[in-house]
Amino acid sequence: MLDISKVYKTFNVGTVNEKRVLKNLNLHLNKGDFVTVIGGNGAGKSTMLNMVAGVYPVDSGSITIDGIDVTKLPEHKRAQYIGRVFQDPMTGTAATMQIEENLALAARRGKPRGLKTGISKAERESYRELLKTLDLGLEDRLTSKVGLLSGGQRQALTLLMATMNNPKLLLLDEHTAALDPKTALKVLTLSAKIVEENNLTTLMITHNMNDAIKYGNRLIMMSNGRIVFDVSGEEKQKLTKADLLEKFKISAGEELASDRVLLSE
Amino acid sequence: MELISTLAKIPGALPGACAQGLIWGIMAIGLYFTYRILEVSDLTVDGSFATGGAVCIVLMLNGWNVWLALLMAFIAGMLCGLVTGLLHTTFGIPAILAGILTQLALYSINLKIIGKSNQSINVDKYDLLVSLRWVKKLALNNPLLTVVVITIVLVALFYWFFGTEMGCSIRATGSNLAMSRALGINTDRNKVLGIMVANALVATSGALLAQYQGFADVNMGRGAIVIGLASIIIGEAVFGKIFKNFALKLIAVSLGAVIYYIVVQVVITIGLDANLLKLLSAAVVAVFLAIPHLKSKYFAKPVKVVEEEGEIENA
């Protein structure tokens, strides 16, 4: 479903801030894979997702989604294949627009937008039903501005928007990191439920090792712009936090293993 | 005694002030699209306003029908916006600078269109849509009536447009760029489109003002951005609490312009040096733009955190 092949990315080329972030990155995802991604701060996890989404162009290499080479496609064109939820709850929704308008925008991802009505009556009803699945009472607030919602509500809404027309690929970048623990758990549980029910091919970055082990059928660890550990299936199920820490020490060196991100619960 | 006699002049000056305000209100609605919806500060308007006036007057002098001349002014405004939009998106120039560049270039272009710095048009010889000549007449060609009708038609048109898929995607572009791209919206194209539409309205407003005052002038748009911002700010301050619907918000902008011109008229009538007007306008707008910033900096109330167990609603 996703093929990242020999991707290199360097930021600020030719300046003192030159930063080689991805070095010959290769990754193949099968249809329906739910992959958790861990790695220290600055390992290049977000950059990998941004490359797939087309936020920045690659320096070299190629990215293919379901057999379609998207390497040269701009971000808004790739969006027809990809649903995304961001770390910052503010990023995924339009605060000044209504809940139903946000959903209607998401429903048209990848479709031409002409002079037809931006949201039809029938849609409204279907959104009411869809919002009920969140169990947050949002179905009664269709016309509320999204800016009035809490971070957790916005993140749940973004999740709905990202998955409402079954994207070929779902990218979750630490999407619960900005939420308090209880809310984070709710949103994470919801994410897993949606991914499993719709059999979505998913990349989920998390800074929480327990979550990385608990969710998904495959886990990859990144360090220094490369994938240094990749387990799936039964082997992943048997994985413990101690194993992960061990792997991390080997790949990144002792001093980096104390990185707060990897050690967080 | 003298005061009373000056004050007595004010009612007579009101129809003119209202007509000017309504005409500038159309410009302010255009500015509202860029400033409030796209969240781009577009300085093209000082130039495109005069372009609208120039195109309309010159075409009419060449025998064009007034409606066609207005349409061409509308299109000329779109082209002005296209230039700024492309400078900003395709060529990566900051929006403010892109607008300044277009505005400056338009000064030369407007001079070329008119052929000199100003050109008058005779209301007796040409079939003008609006003229100050008729502003106190109880007749169908009273400019107050004409401009009110035009404003209502434009508001209705754009109320519809911003409810379409395309219109919604333009609003989304202004609200959240990253989200818009993630949802497949071509944000660059939308910015260009929004700036074009805005300048089309600005040029139309310029075309109407040129007819109203009976001449086009290359300097007629100077300070338009400030008048537009003042109208938006006044409209929101006065009607913000009651006008929630989008169409009403646009009406509020138009009424904001009317209030602005009434205040200007009163201030001039009671004897303020007209040369100080721009200073005053700029100062008023600066104060209003500064208020939100100062409020959050010095008068921020501590936010009360309500915590309830396990409820995502309160996260």
Ligand SMILES: Nc1ncnc2c1ncn2[C@@H]1O[C@H](COP(=O)(O)OP(=O)(O)O)[C@@H](O)[C@H]1O
């Ligand atoms: N747009 C950018 N410009 C310059 N440097 C960047 C940019 N994005 C990321 N980086 C750098 O690339 C490295 C990897 O970042 P990132 O992919 O965000 O790491 P993480 O694994 O924590 O998500 C960091 O050193 C970061 O500073």
Ligand SMILES: [Mg+2]
């Ligand atoms: Mg990151």
